[in-house]
Amino acid sequence: MSTETLNDTQVTKLVAALGKIVGPENVLDRALGRKKYTGDQSWLSISAAAQNRQLSRQDAVASPTTTEQVAAIVRLANDLKVPVTPFGGGSGVQGAANADKGGILLNLRGMNKIRHLDEHSLTCTVEGGYICKEFEAWLNERGLCFTHYPASTEWATVGGCLAARGSGVLSTKYGKIEEHVLSVEVVTPTGEILRTPSVPRHAVGPELTQLLIGSEGTLGIITAVTVRLRKLQARRAFGTFTFAKLEDGIEAGRRIMTNGLKPAVLRLYDANATQHSLERAVQSGLKDPAMVLMCDGDLPSLVDAEALECFKICKDMGGKDLGAKPAETWWEKRYVFYYPPFAPELPSIWCTMDVVADFSHIADAYYKVTKAMKEAVDPKWNLSLNTHFSHWYEWGSMIYPRFKIPTGPSNYEEALALHDKIVHDATKAALAAGAVINDHHGVGMRLAPYMKDQFGAAGMKTLAQIKRGLDPNNVFCPGKLGITV
Numbered sequence: 001m002s003t004e005t006l007n008d009t010q011v012t013k014l015v016a017a018l019g020k021i022v023g024p025e026n027v028l029d030r031a032l033g034r035k036k037y038t039g040d041q042s043w044l045s046i047s048a049a050a051q052n053r054q055l056s057r058q059d060a061v062a063s064p065t066t067t068e069q070v071a072a073i074v075r076l077a078n079d080l081k082v083p084v085t086p087f088g089g090g091s092g093v094q095g096a097a098n099a100d101k102g103g104i105l106l107n108l109r110g111m112n113k114i115r116h117l118d119e120h121s122l123t124c125t126v127e128g129g130y131i132c133k134e135f136e137a138w139l140n141e142r143g144l145c146f147t148h149y150p151a152s153t154e155w156a157t158v159g160g161c162l163a164a165r166g167s168g169v170l171s172t173k174y175g176k177i178e179e180h181v182l183s184v185e186v187v188t189p190t191g192e193i194l195r196t197p198s199v200p201r202h203a204v205g206p207e208l209t210q211l212l213i214g215s216e217g218t219l220g221i222i223t224a225v226t227v228r229l230r231k232l233q234a235r236r237a238f239g240t241f242t243f244a245k246l247e248d249g250i251e252a253g254r255r256i257m258t259n260g261l262k263p264a265v266l267r268l269y270d271a272n273a274t275q276h277s278l279e280r281a282v283q284s285g286l287k288d289p290a291m292v293l294m295c296d297g298d299l300p301s302l303v304d305a306e307a308l309e310c311f312k313i314c315k316d317m318g319g320k321d322l323g324a325k326p327a328e329t330w331w332e333k334r335y336v337f338y339y340p341p342f343a344p345e346l347p348s349i350w351c352t353m354d355v356v357a358d359f360s361h362i363a364d365a366y367y368k369v370t371k372a373m374k375e376a377v378d379p380k381w382n383l384s385l386n387t388h389f390s391h392w393y394e395w396g397s398m399i400y401p402r403f404k405i406p407t408g409p410s411n412y413e414e415a416l417a418l419h420d421k422i423v424h425d426a427t428k429a430a431l432a433a434g435a436v437i438n439d440h441h442g443v444g445m446r447l448a449p450y451m452k453d454q455f456g457a458a459g460m461k462t463l464a465q466i467k468r469g470l471d472p473n474n475v476f477c478p479g480k481l482g483i484t485v
């Protein structure tokens with residue numbers, strides 16, 4: 001029996017109708033569409049695709065180049081009652097961009113124009129499909145920068161970063177993506193074009209922009225966004241410290257943040273991550289929990305003064321001062337961690353759990369989550385676990401435990417069960433420790449089952465009511481974010 005939701009005749013009609021909107025050359029049918037777009041970069045998607053059990057099951061792929069085309073496709077999807085899944089760079093690691101319920105995969109990479117640069121206000125309106133790295137290069141040529149640098153900058157789109165509520169390496173100073181945004185242009189689930197107020201601080205009712213950020217394609221397709229820019233920084237000051245105990249590093253970070261200091265980079269690695277990840281790149285003989293710090297800005301004297309205050313706090317907490325070099329080397333090599341030989345590949349099993357909590361809970365979250373991950377796995381699988389605290393706020397921090405099993409069970413079901421058990425136990429441990437189950441990778445297929453634990457019944461009902469109100473035919477990413485309508 002076929003497991004497809006559309007039969008061949010319906011797919012042929014869908015492909016033809018999409019061709020009328022974007023041109024036949026910008027549409028792929030089911031076979032070609034599935035071949036080209038196998039899924040996002042999560043282990044879930046990659047391992048399933050390698051087993052010919054692809055999670056992204058689109059019936060067609062359409063590649064629009066204008067907002068009007070996106071709106072027309074969405075109206076068609078409503079007429080035919082077929083799902084629509086926006087696809088940016090496909091660099092997500094939670095399975096969010098998979099068209100798991102079939103229908104139309106909307107490739108947004110053709111939405112890649114700069115619409116307006118305002119060098120006076122330092123803002124830019126850019127289309128949602130623009131690749132972050134290319135956007136940054138375009139700005140740098142003009143002496144400007146975006147300051148949102150996810151490690152996936154080479155693949156991630158600006159719209160995808162907003163949709164997943166992402167974070168960049170300089171977030172401790174410049175904020176998560178939601179703090180970079182002034183306004184958005186969005187195609188609603190019924191095919192209308194919505195433009196939110198031009199600035200984010202106002203008193204004209206609720207802040208719709210923020211409702212749409214993090215909605216992972218369930219409430220709107222982000223076709224353009226106006227972001228704030230910065231001038232390219234004139235000065236960067238680096239520092240590296242090691243701590244006898246991880247807790248001392250956490251306390252140093254807390255004091256830095258609660259004293260109103262704003263280092264652009266504050267990364268604290270536990271002993272495992274220091275030895276097996278950071279040290280591999282910086283080659284400085286690091287063993288104890290290590291912190292890399294960087295302050296930046298336009299006025300060198302202010303940057304240096306801020307860095308000195310951060311360094312003083314680290315020393316007060318017993319931090320051993322290793323100078324600028326290791327941190328500088330980390331900065332130069334900061335992307336190597338995401339490519340081979342650092343990045344895991346099949347037949348490994350891997351995943352990152354990024355959870356966030358306030359300062360009263362973050363240390364407990366670290367211990368509970370890492371303990372749960374270790375205990376979830378039989379020692380025979382040689383689990384490796386490296387954790388760092390990489391994005392800090394005035395009120396707390398996040399932990400980024402990255403696990404890898406070099407070679408898991410050869411049976412796919414067993415490998416999947418092992419992966420899911422680690423994720424399950426770690427997520428439950430995070431909740432028990434008072435943490436929020438994700439900081440910046442989003443929910444996707446991986447964390448959807450835990451949304452009810454996170455929000456409770458009333459929270460899920462509220463999300464479902466918003467979804468139902470905006471998307472009466474439930475065409476945008478049905479079932480995603482764990483929302484049942």
Ligand SMILES: Cc1cc2nc3c(=O)[nH]c(=O)nc-3n(C[C@H](O)[C@H](O)[C@H](O)COP(=O)(O)OP(=O)(O)OC[C@H]3O[C@@H](n4cnc5c(N)ncnc54)[C@H](O)[C@@H]3O)c2cc1C
Pocket residue numbers: 040041085086087088089090091092093096097108128129149150151152155156157158159160161162163164165166167168169216217218220221222223338440441442477
């Ligand atoms: C090696 C590696 C390193 C990473 N490092 C980071 C990091 O440092 N920081 C970080 O935040 N993330 C990181 N990620 C995760 C990923 O890059 C981010 O989640 C990123 O925001 C996804 O952008 P994308 O364009 O690839 O989106 P996709 O993966 O294509 O989609 C992600 C979600 O957004 C939806 N979506 C995409 N575009 C739109 C749009 N225009 N409108 C509405 N919905 C849309 C999709 O349907 C899906 O739900 C990393 C991933 C990898 C593989």
